[in-house]
Amino acid sequence: MKKNILVILSILITIMLAGCQKKEEVSTYEQDRVAQYILDNVELVDGNEIKKIKFLQFDKNISTQTWRATVELNSKYDVSLTENYIGGELRFSGFYAEEISIRKQGKRTINKNNIEIIYVKDRK
Numbered sequence: 001m002k003k004n005i006l007v008i009l010s011i012l013i014t015i016m017l018a019g020c021q022k023k024e025e026v027s028t029y030e031q032d033r034v035a036q037y038i039l040d041n042v043e044l045v046d047g048n049e050i051k052k053i054k055f056l057q058f059d060k061n062i063s064t065q066t067w068r069a070t071v072e073l074n075s076k077y078d079v080s081l082t083e084n085y086i087g088g089e090l091r092f093s094g095f096y097a098e099e100i101s102i103r104k105q106g107k108r109t110i111n112k113n114n115i116e117i118i119y120v121k122d123r124k
Contacts, residue, residue, distance in 0.1 A: 026120060031117070031119050033087075037081070040110065043103060046099075048074065050074060052116040055120045057069065066083065067086060068080060068081070069082075079100060080095065
């Protein structure tokens, strides 16, 4: 009888602790930083300027402990970036070379205030 109570009690504690885990959210500031990084380093192969950046996801991979952002450019092209921690060094982790190219020579600076940015938390 005591054994059964201990088993049930340990299961309940485990369920309660799992439910109390805080989900980490990404700030608008961090999404702005990623958007600016894209504007500074990405060129569309079709020659158009980037006018819209929509964050499709920005999540932490629990197994690798890295952050991954998936972004849609101009409602047409997808690109993924990763960073080891929020505010860390960004790197491109997935895109189609036929759609975008990464600038090799000095980065350019484009004002993100002229770009439509749709953040992860703003989407429903």
